Amino acid sequence: MFQTSRPDACLTTKLIDSLYCEALVLADEARSAFEETDITLSPRETLALSCESLKVTTRLMQVIAWLLNQKAYRAGELTLDELHTEERSLGYAVASDEELVALLRAGPAYLARQSEDLYYRVHRMAARLKGTYREQQPVHDLHDRLERAF
Numbered sequence: 001m002f003q004t005s006r007p008d009a010c011l012t013t014k015l016i017d018s019l020y021c022e023a024l025v026l027a028d029e030a031r032s033a034f035e036e037t038d039i040t041l042s043p044r045e046t047l048a049l050s051c052e053s054l055k056v057t058t059r060l061m062q063v064i065a066w067l068l069n070q071k072a073y074r075a076g077e078l079t080l081d082e083l084h085t086e087e088r089s090l091g092y093a094v095a096s097d098e099e100l101v102a103l104l105r106a107g108p109a110y111l112a113r114q115s116e117d118l119y120y121r122v123h124r125m126a127a128r129l130k131g132t133y134r135e136q137q138p139v140h141d142l143h144d145r146l147e148r149a150f
Contacts (some may be wrong), residue, residue, distance in 0.1 A: 033107040053108070066090040067122070
């Protein structure tokens with residue numbers, strides 16, 4: 001396996017920009033798709049639409065915030081230690097409920113699935129970067145062991 005001194009070497013500027021663009025496009029599509037109101041929706045369908053709208057928005061905002069932090073680091077606005085603080089980590093986002101997604105029209109259902117796919121791709125990258133960063137910081141290993149002990 002290729003070793004590098006930079007824990008973020010696998011996350012190129014081109015990849016960050018591509019993911020950022022994808023997230024912005026999905027956010028714009030979601031805004032349009034979830035704004036459309038259909039007076040023929042049942043109360044259960046209306047609830048499903050509201051829940052999934054919130055989940056999609058949360059997922060996309062978490063991804064966008066994380067990518068903006070990555071951009072700030074590459075622009076020299078954050079140090080590596082600042083980048084890897086808990087406040088700048090990828091936030092938690094609730095998964096969609098497939099039963100509720102099945103009740104949605106094609107557009108919102110597609111966006112729910114696409115936002116989940118994007119979130120999980122970024123989540124895997126964030127976990128990999130965090131793991132690589134922590135390997136290079138022995139103090140984090142000590143902190144983790146102390147946390148588990150108490």
